[in-house]
Amino acid sequence: MIPGKKVKTAYFCTQCGAEHPRWQGQCRECNAWNSLAEEKVPVRQKASLSSSVKKVDRQKINRITLTTTQGYRSGLVEFDRVLGGQLLPGMTVLLSGDPGIGKSTLMLQVAEAYSRQGVSVLYVTGEESLSQIKLRAQRLNVNGENITVVNTTGLEEITALIAEENYNIVLVDSIQTIASALLDSPPGTVGQVREAANQLIMQAKAAGFALFLVGHVTKDGLIAGPKVLEHMVDTVIYFEGDSAHLYRLLRAQKNRFGSIAEIGLFQMVSDGLAEVSNPSSYFLSGNSEMVRSGAVVTGVCEGNRPLLVEIQALVSRSSYGYPQRVAGGIDAKKLALLLAILEKRGDYPLNTHDVFVSVAGGLKLSEPALDLPVLAAIVSSLLNRPVDNKTMVVGEVGLSGEVRPVSLIDRRVAEAAKLGFDTMVIPDKNKDQVTDKNVTLVGVKDIQSALDQLIG
Ligand SMILES: Nc1ncnc2c1ncn2[C@@H]1O[C@H](COP(=O)(O)OP(=O)(O)OP(=O)(O)O)[C@@H](O)[C@H]1O
Numbered sequence: 001m002i003p004g005k006k007v008k009t010a011y012f013c014t015q016c017g018a019e020h021p022r023w024q025g026q027c028r029e030c031n032a033w034n035s036l037a038e039e040k041v042p043v044r045q046k047a048s049l050s051s052s053v054k055k056v057d058r059q060k061i062n063r064i065t066l067t068t069t070q071g072y073r074s075g076l077v078e079f080d081r082v083l084g085g086q087l088l089p090g091m092t093v094l095l096s097g098d099p100g101i102g103k104s105t106l107m108l109q110v111a112e113a114y115s116r117q118g119v120s121v122l123y124v125t126g127e128e129s130l131s132q133i134k135l136r137a138q139r140l141n142v143n144g145e146n147i148t149v150v151n152t153t154g155l156e157e158i159t160a161l162i163a164e165e166n167y168n169i170v171l172v173d174s175i176q177t178i179a180s181a182l183l184d185s186p187p188g189t190v191g192q193v194r195e196a197a198n199q200l201i202m203q204a205k206a207a208g209f210a211l212f213l214v215g216h217v218t219k220d221g222l223i224a225g226p227k228v229l230e231h232m233v234d235t236v237i238y239f240e241g242d243s244a245h246l247y248r249l250l251r252a253q254k255n256r257f258g259s260i261a262e263i264g265l266f267q268m269v270s271d272g273l274a275e276v277s278n279p280s281s282y283f284l285s286g287n288s289e290m291v292r293s294g295a296v297v298t299g300v301c302e303g304n305r306p307l308l309v310e311i312q313a314l315v316s317r318s319s320y321g322y323p324q325r326v327a328g329g330i331d332a333k334k335l336a337l338l339l340a341i342l343e344k345r346g347d348y349p350l351n352t353h354d355v356f357v358s359v360a361g362g363l364k365l366s367e368p369a370l371d372l373p374v375l376a377a378i379v380s381s382l383l384n385r386p387v388d389n390k391t392m393v394v395g396e397v398g399l400s401g402e403v404r405p406v407s408l409i410d411r412r413v414a415e416a417a418k419l420g421f422d423t424m425v426i427p428d429k430n431k432d433q434v435t436d437k438n439v440t441l442v443g444v445k446d447i448q449s450a451l452d453q454l455i456g
Pocket residue numbers: 097098099100101102103104105106127139268269270271
């Protein structure tokens with residue numbers, strides 16, 4: 001605390017970061033109960049109005065001249081794609097993800113990729129010692145020609161260092177460890193996180209360096225501390241995956257300079273994250289020659305990107321009065337709904353059977369286009385009759401058993417055709433949208449005709 005600096009007490013919501021002048025039981029912004037915490041914040045000096053008001057620069061939008069700024073490309077295709085092609089000077093990016101998912105690994109590899117392009121990078125770590133970073137760098141084969149590493153948690157030290165040297169890119173791992181000496185509260189509190197992010201973002205915009213902030217997430221999957229962080233930065237990217245599987249998905253949740261429909265796919269290997277450029281063959285890596293009942297291949301779209309995945313179902317006679325329904329990778333309520341549709345419309349005796357459904361490879365999916373392949377896999381397992389292993393199935397199923405059209409059908413079909421699938425069972429209304437003439441298209445209108453086609 002700097003002596004003589006005026007401070008006031010404010011109450012911040014630990015869920016959303018909203019500031020309240022006094023304590024109250026419920027946050028007025030996000031309605032969370034008992035989430036306000038007391039923090040000391042510095043009183044901003046009010047300048048006298050007449051002296052500080054400057055005339056603002058105004059322009060007609062068609063008169064604004066564009067200053068073409070050269071962005072940075074890391075050369076990691078999967079990463080650049082998620083950022084919208086390139087990293088612009090002054091751009092601020094928040095990277096978040098579960099503990100241990102590989103955020104620091106990704107940041108160090110990205111730093112190395114930019115460094116190889118001749119871009120100078122400052123890597124600020126508040127979490128790991130320099131020798132820990134060195135160990136990781138060795139494991140990841142990071143040469144680090146243009147990477148400067150500092151280990152500090154002091155906000156003022158960081159801003160002073162950045163002001164002194166001219167870095168193109170600054171990475172802060174993580175924003176929750178950085179604290180300003182001007183505030184009383186410990187690092188990680190809402191006031192500190194907000195202040196640190198605010199200072200760094202303002203400096204990035206003013207000095208024109210690109211800024212990456214690594215942010216932790218809470219157990220509910222929110223970015224820990226203030227939700228306001230997400231509003232402050234230009235781009236929010238999430239790094240997600242499953243600790244039991246090696247794949248990692250990078251997804252933009254917000255991007256002021258690019259599409260959020262792109263994903264990047266990586267695989268965690270011993271020397272770091274490797275890009276997966278052909279995701280479909282990655283998720284279909286099972287034995288495609290073997291014909292099995294209960295396995296159906298479908299084309300899903302993660303953002304704009306088509307992926308082929310295998311849906312697997314196991315249906316067995318239940319030994320208890322209450323049959324089990326277990327869904328892995330798809331929503332359990334969705335499974336219950338699909339089973340209800342099957343019982344009602346198809347007359348299959350599912351109330352005496354346990355049903356287990358999973359998405360091979362550990363992906364978590366929530367797409368309406370999965371309905372039909374899930375149903376087909378269940379019936380295939382129930383009747384013990386396999387679905388042809390060169391057939392791809394997509395379709396949304398309505399409550400009355402009708403098959404509804406899905407989005408981006410052409411991409412799904414093209415991806416399947418690329419991987420050697422020759423028959424596509426798709427919603428009838430989608431048939432005209434497919435441009436590929438070399439595949440056999442089977443348009444289906446309801447689940448019964450689809451199941452007749454697939455399982456016979
Ligand atoms: N020697 C190793 N060999 C293979 N994989 C490793 C090795 N060391 C670490 N990993 C992988 O890296 C992951 C940790 O990566 P990293 O430290 O980048 O995660 P993080 O998201 O930054 O975690 P935190 O939230 O704790 O900062 C581990 O979960 C493990 O999968």
